[in-house]
Amino acid sequence: MRHEKAMQLLADYAVGRLKGRAKIALEQHISECPICERELKALQQTEKLLRGVGLVRPSDPKLMLTRIRSATTQTARVSSRVWQWRTFWSYLWKPAIGFALLALVVAATLSIWRQPPDHPDLSVSYEQYHRLVSWSNPLGNWFEAGLSVPNTQP
Amino acid sequence: MTRDELPDSLLVAKAKKGDWSAFEQLFWRYHEKVYTFVWHFLQSRELAEDVTQDTFIKAWESLHSLKSNDAFQAWLHQIARRLCLDALRKRAWETAVSEFTVPADQQTSEDGEGEIEPFLAGVESASSLDPEETVIDNERKRAVHEAIAQLSPPLREVVVLHYLEGLSVDEVAKILGIPVGTVLSRLARAREALRRTLARYLDEIEEGVSK
Secondary structure, three states: OOHHHHHHHHHHHHOOOOOHHHHHHHHHHHHHOHHHHHHHHHHHHHHHHHHOOOOEOOOOHHHHHHHHHHHHHHHHHHHHHHHHHHHHHHHHHHHHHHHHHHHHHHHHHHHHHOOOOOOOOOOOOHHHHOOOOOOOOOOOOHHHHOOOOOOOOO | OOHHHOOHHHHHHHHHOOOHHHHHHHHHHHHHHHHHHHHHHHOOHHHHHHHHHHHHHHHHHOHHHOOOHHHHHHHHHHHHHHHHHHHHHHHHHHHHHHHHHOOHHHOOOOOOOOOOHHHHHHEOOOOOOOHHHHHHHHHHHHHHHHHHHHOOHHHHHHHHHHHHOOOOHHHHHHHHOOOHHHHHHHHHHHHHHHHHHOHHHHHHHHHHHHO
16 A cells, blocks of 8 residues: 555544455555554544543433424424425426427427418408408408308398 | 344435434434534534534435435534534624624623533543542543634534544545545644644553553
8 A cells, every 4th residue: 555545544544434455455554654653643642532522412312302303293294295296396307398398399390381371362461361350440340350240131 | 133223324214204213213323423513613502402403303304305325424414514604604693783782891692602611511421430530531521622622613623523423534525525635634734733732631641552
């Protein structure tokens, strides 16, 4: 093992977090390298002193757990609904985007394929050709505007 | 295999399905670690209890977003760290407002900021020690905590995570979102600072080892 690599692994080794082959290789390197041996000794002293103070306990962990339980129960109904929607969309967003893109492609294809025919008879106006009521006088032709029923009696 | 011995990944998988008792197991496994980290971060017992509680509430609510069940501890610490930063911002804002509105001679420390005595009350005491040894032990613990408290926040958090909680350098880097090299350099700087402050206690340990 190279010295630089060994120096990187010493911190984990000192707190007992190095396992397997890396640990064996480092131990072999330490036995041959006085610099690493000295560094490891300093690290282990610090680790021993700091670890000696131990972890800290909250004043009443049981009460804390009860509060956590009650807080999570209160929000459970709302969050489960949100969660369900989130889960629903997490599975469906890809198909939904795919479907939307497909619909766009189909619409574009149809619009190109079914182009309206060119104006066949230039002697009649566009409005007349399409049987539309003139925009300038929408009530000019009551029949066309749908406001009058033609008299079909003979 | 009893429930206590179940790996995190299995408990997290059960908790994700809504098994509260699995989550409770995770709470008992990690609450002291989270609390220790948060206490050192905020230097306030009361605030640390609130933030620890909020950390577990947040963890339960967003458990489904945890992708790798094995990474629960690192993820939990990330949540705790974010909440600590929020709490610090809020406290800084409240301090600024109170400094602006309340005269300096009327200001009091309500949240017990910087308290070492109440902190020591929460530290597990070694029952096997005789009274004299207990006094020495408490003195040493107090000195260590004061020395850690004097470190700058970036150095303090790597020391707490690596030395007090025993996390690997990789895990610390993941929690803090910094490169491994930065963690190593911060650890080295922190160790130098601690060595200066705690030289007496380190010598005692060295003597104990050499005997």
